[in-house]
Amino acid sequence: MAKATDGDTAPVPQRLLAAATRLFAEQGYDRTSVQEIVEAAGVTKGALYHYFGSKEDLLQEVYARVLRLQQERLDAFADADAPVEQRLRDAAADVVVTTIENLDDASIFFRSMHHLSPEKNKQVRVERRRYHERFRALVEEGQHSGVFSTATPADLIVDYHFGSVHHLSTWYRPDGPLSQQEVADHLADLLLRALRP
Amino acid sequence: MAKATDGDTAPVPQRLLAAATRLFAEQGYDRTSVQEIVEAAGVTKGALYHYFGSKEDLLQEVYARVLRLQQERLDAFADADAPVEQRLRDAAADVVVTTIENLDDASIFFRSMHHLSPEKNKQVRVERRRYHERFRALVEEGQHSGVFSTATPADLIVDYHFGSVHHLSTWYRPDGPLSQQEVADHLADLLLRALRP
Amino acid sequence: MAKATDGDTAPVPQRLLAAATRLFAEQGYDRTSVQEIVEAAGVTKGALYHYFGSKEDLLQEVYARVLRLQQERLDAFADADAPVEQRLRDAAADVVVTTIENLDDASIFFRSMHHLSPEKNKQVRVERRRYHERFRALVEEGQHSGVFSTATPADLIVDYHFGSVHHLSTWYRPDGPLSQQEVADHLADLLLRALRP
Amino acid sequence: MAKATDGDTAPVPQRLLAAATRLFAEQGYDRTSVQEIVEAAGVTKGALYHYFGSKEDLLQEVYARVLRLQQERLDAFADADAPVEQRLRDAAADVVVTTIENLDDASIFFRSMHHLSPEKNKQVRVERRRYHERFRALVEEGQHSGVFSTATPADLIVDYHFGSVHHLSTWYRPDGPLSQQEVADHLADLLLRALRP
DNA sequence: TATGAATGAGAATTCATTCAT
C-alpha cells in the first residue's frame, strides 16, 4: 500500500524522522517540541516513544544517517582508480553536492551537535574523526607524492575545506546565481588551487 | 572604584554581558536560563530586566559587540597603504586571530543567530552584509588589477574564507599544536595561494 | 462511578471549572492564580493546560455556560403561549432567580468580561446581543400591541432591567430580608409598572 | 505658569491621578502597572511614591473624589424646595448625567472596588451607604406622603435605580442615538413611572 | 502497536516597592 517515503502511508518511524529533520532544521532542536514532531508526522506521542527512546535519539538518528551516507561516498571516491588530485577533487566536490542536497541535515549537524549528551556526542565525534582522517589521508598522499604543496599541515587543509562545506547552510540558496554543481566545482577548484606546489 | 572588567566591582550590565557570553558559548542560548546568568553575574533577575529588555536583547548585545569590533579592524586593514595582496592577507589573518581571541563570541555568533527574532535577525544580517561586502571589495580590487585569479566569483571566495573562520570554534584548541598566529598565517596563506592567477 | 459534581470523583475539567468559577467570583480573575485553581481542584498545572489552552479559556468557558443557560430559559419563556405582559414578567423574574442561583457566574460575568482578549470578547458580545434582542423583541411586541407605554425606547428598557440584574451581585445576600423569589417578583413588578401606558 | 488641569504643567499629584484614572478605566486596576502610570504622567516612580503611599492609595483617591462629588450633588437636590416627586426625579436624573460625564470614574468604581484592601473597602462602603440612605429617604418620604406606591421596599427601589446607573458604563456611548440628558430623562421617568401608585 | 491523560520541574517575564543619593 505504501508507495512514497513521506506521505501518509510511509512507516511510522520514517515519518517521524522526516518530520523531525525538517523541524530541527527550521527551528533548531531545542525549539522543536515533541508535540510538534508527532503532529507533523500525524501520530501521537505514545507512538514516538514506542520507536524512539527519547527526543535525543531522534537527533542521533538524523546524524547517523548523514554520517553513514557521507562516509560511503567518501570511501567510494577515495578508493577509485585515478590520480590522487582527481580523487581529492571528486571527493571535495561530491561532499558539497551531497551537503547541498541534504541542507536540512547539514544545518542540524553543525548547529545541534552540542545538544547531544556526552556519550552520544562522543560516538558521533568518533565517526566524524574517521571521516576526517580518510579525507586527510588523501591530502597527505598527494603531499608525499609531490603533487600538493606541503606548506600547510594536512589537518588544517581538511578543516579549511570543511569549514566552507559547513558554511554552505548559511548562505547557499537554491534560487541563487550558482547551481549545486557550479558551487561544488568552484569550491573543489579553490581547494586544489590552494594545494598547488 | 572599579578596576577589573569582570569581578564583583564591574558595572552590572558588563557583568551580565560577560556571564551571558560565557554561558551562551558553553551551553548554547536555549540551554542557558536567565537564572543561571544572574547567578553567574551575582545579581538578581530584576536587575537583568532593568538593563535588558529580554534574554534575546542580551544575545543581540553580544553580537553587536563582535560586529563592531570586527568591522573596525577590517576597515583599518583594508584602508591601509599597501599592495592589495598584502592588505587582503593582513585582513584575512587578522580576522582569524580576532576570532580565536574571542572564540566564545564566535561560537555564539555562528550557532545562535537563528535564535534571534526576525527583526533583530535582519538587523544583524544587514551589518554582516556590510562586512562581507567590504571584504569582497578587496578581492575584487585584486582581481581587477590582475594580481588575483578571476576563476572564482569574489562572493564565493569570501564565503570560502569565512567558512574556515566560522569553523574555528569547532576544532581550534588553545593547547593544540598550532598557535593563534600560525593558524592565522596558514589560513591566510591558503586563501592567497588559491587566488594566485 | 462519579456521582457528585464537585468531589474528588468528578471529571477533571469539571473540577477545574468549578474551582475556577468559585475563585474568580471571590477574588477576581486577575487576582486568582492558576496555581490556586489547580490546588483547589486537586490536580496539577499540567492537567489544566491539557484541557484548557489558557487561563483565559477557563474564563470563557464560564461565560459560555452562563450564556447558554440564560438564552435557553429566555427562549422558553418568550415562546410560551401567554399574553405578552405575562411572558415578559415571567422572563424578567426568571432571569433574576437564575442570576441569584448562579451569583458567582454573574459576578464574574459583569466584572471580568473586559479581561477577555478582543476576539473572545467579541464572541461573547455577539451572544449577549442575541439575548438582548430577544428580550427587546418582547418589549416591542407589547408596545406595538398597546399594552406597554411607548414613552421609552425598548433598548433602554432592556438595559434598565439588566442593570438591576447586573447589580444583584453587588447587594443581594442569601440571608437578607428577601427571598430569591420575592426579589424576582419585586423587580419584575417594577419593570411592568414602569411600562404601564 | 500652570493653567490647565491636565497638561505638562499641572501639579504632579493631579497629573498622576488623571493618568491613573484613565488607565484604570481603560485596562482595569490590576492590568495597569505603576510604570505605565508614571510614564503617562511624565514623572518617575519615586515621585509617585512621594505623593501616594501605594498604588491602592491612588485608587482610593479616585473613589473619594467621585463619592464626594456625588454626595454633594445628591444633598443639593434632596434638600431643594420642591415637591418630593420633583426632587427625586431631579436627583435620579442628575446622577445619570454626572455618571456619564465621569464614565471613567464610574467604570473604575463598579469594577475595581473589590481590589481595595478590607479596611479601605469598608471605608468606601460606609460612604456609599450614606449616599444610598439619603436617596432611600427621598423614596420613603414620597411613600409616606402617598405620592409613591408602597408596593416595593424603598431599599430595593434604590438598588433598582442604581443598577441602571451602574450599567451605563457597559452600554452608553457618546456617539449613540441618545444624548446624556435624554438618557437621564428616560431613566428618571422610568423610575417615577414605576413608583406611580 | 498505539493512545492520551497526567506529571512536575523549570522557563521567561512582570511588578510594586524600597532606598541611597
Add this chain to the structure above:
DNA sequence: AATGAATGAATTCTCATTCAT
C-alpha cells in the same frame, strides 16, 4: 522634591516523559 537602580516574590505557561489501557 525627585531619581532610578535593585529587589525578590509571584505569574503564566511549556515540555519531555510516563503509564494504565
